[in-house]
Amino acid sequence: MLYFLIRRIGMLFFTLVGISAAIFLIVQVLPGDAVDAMLEGWVEESGGAYDVLRAKLGLDRPLYEQYFTWLWKIMQGDLGRSLAMDAPIAPVLVERLGYSLRLAIPALVIAVTLSLILGVVAAMRPNGWIDHTITVVTLTGVSVPAFVSGSLFIVIFASWLQWFPSTSSLTEGEGFFHWAYVLAMPIAVLAIEALAHLVRITRSSMIEVLKSPYVRTAKLKGLPKWRVVYVHALRNAMLPTVTVIAFNIGWMLGGVVLVEQVFSYPGLGSLVLYSIEQRDIPLLQASMFFVAAGYCFANLLADICYALLDPRIRYT
């Protein structure tokens, strides 16, 4: 296990370096650099300011040198300064991450819990009416992009029923219930999105496991049905679900961008979008790296969970 961990973390390190190189290269394709964006086409009129600014930001140096300087600073925790906000990037990123996690974590917890329950219920009687209902609902669920369901939620719950506010602006210092009230809709949208994927996997793996000989043995031993299902079968049925959760975090990050946009919520996703709109290259690079790195860590965690859940797997 220790060897597996070391190997896996070593791989993560190389992936992160690769990611940083990929982001750096893709952003280099951008027509014009940060200075062009700052001067907004007044390059000719600015006199010497163009060259001075380029030298100040280090843009006159060769590409590989710029990359390694950037990488070195990132490893020291220095993410640079945002041009559009004229402020250091790191504190902004951490603040926005906090906002995004307040959406993503409750959504993930709700989705995983519900998917285990619904998946098992559906798998107990495959092709029964409960199973068919769940299948149809989840098939619809995976087919609705987060911004569509979000917009429809606003129409139904904010406009018609007037249960929840249509934008999720936050004010600090409010209590937990206010947060829950404001964030209920975006969390629900994200949870439904993840839930639909997870239920399909839990259901099919549960059906497989329930057919296996050890489950039959457990039943024939005379164990109560709930114990067979929830203690014996579920542990094995959860294995594919764990993999899909990790995969889903990637989709959820995409979903977070959309949901934040729908509900005008100031999270990490809207920061990425803001940096694209403002052509704020340092902010774009840093926030993209942050998101991709977070996704890699989530995958690492999922792999570790997988190894812990399944004693048959020993990565040696």
Place this chain on the structure above:
Amino acid sequence: MSDSSSDQPITNEVERTVKPPRRVPTSLIIGGSLVFVFIVLALIGPYITPYPYDQFHFANRLAPPSAEFWLGTDRYGRDIFSRVIHGTQLTVTMAGTGTIIGVAIGLIIGLFSGFIGGWFDEILMRVTDIVMSFPALLLAMLVVAALGSNEINAVLSIGIVFIPKVARVVRSATLGLRNVQFVEAAEVRGESNSYIIFREILPNVWPPVIVETCIRLSYAVLLVVSLSYLGLGAQPPAPDWGLMIAKERAFLVSAPWVVFAPAGAIVLLIIAVNLLGDGMREYLAARKTGDE
């Protein structure tokens, strides 16, 4: 599959040809016909709409659905029904082209990577690892940010996001065929690598490629509408479904019909493609087991 052993009687082959035709899954029929309807709409849509997609009717701004404007009008008084029908062409073409780019390049990379192997394979797989460690939508956003926001770049970004995923699927299918007898026979005959790849291996990797293409197509639709919703795809006044929902966001409360039609179209198209993919997988899986 022609690898049946030689001691089997010939009659087996004859029996196989007279077997009753395989049952085509219902989901394949429904999904396929829906997708067909969308393709037809994409082709003839612009000729059958009651109004041009960009015609303003200032007297009827944000009008509710009526006999004159079947699905209502938006804030400039443009007929939503006409816009949604027009938009079919845009969404279907963008999703289709993005998928084709991704599948075509991924297919070639996967074939060569799996067949040639060695350091070539190693390097390509490490690169795909890195590309796949970005969440799909964010990678597409990054690519569009670098190239500029328009339809063509959105399509390219979808292709780029898909290449590593398709390459992985094709590579593993190719690896499975690497040591099959008919490939070895071709090598012994002294055929060139490209002959073996395109004439011996390619025909046998089509089934997983077709299933993967269907899966990719549904993700492509999702990515297209999501990118346009974020303002990173088609630009106004294009009648793009995602863009329509984004631009009319302010009127969700007062005139909700502005989003119903594009939302319905998006969901219906994705359901259609998902059904097509599920059905295709079921059909090809049944065919595979039927052959053995």
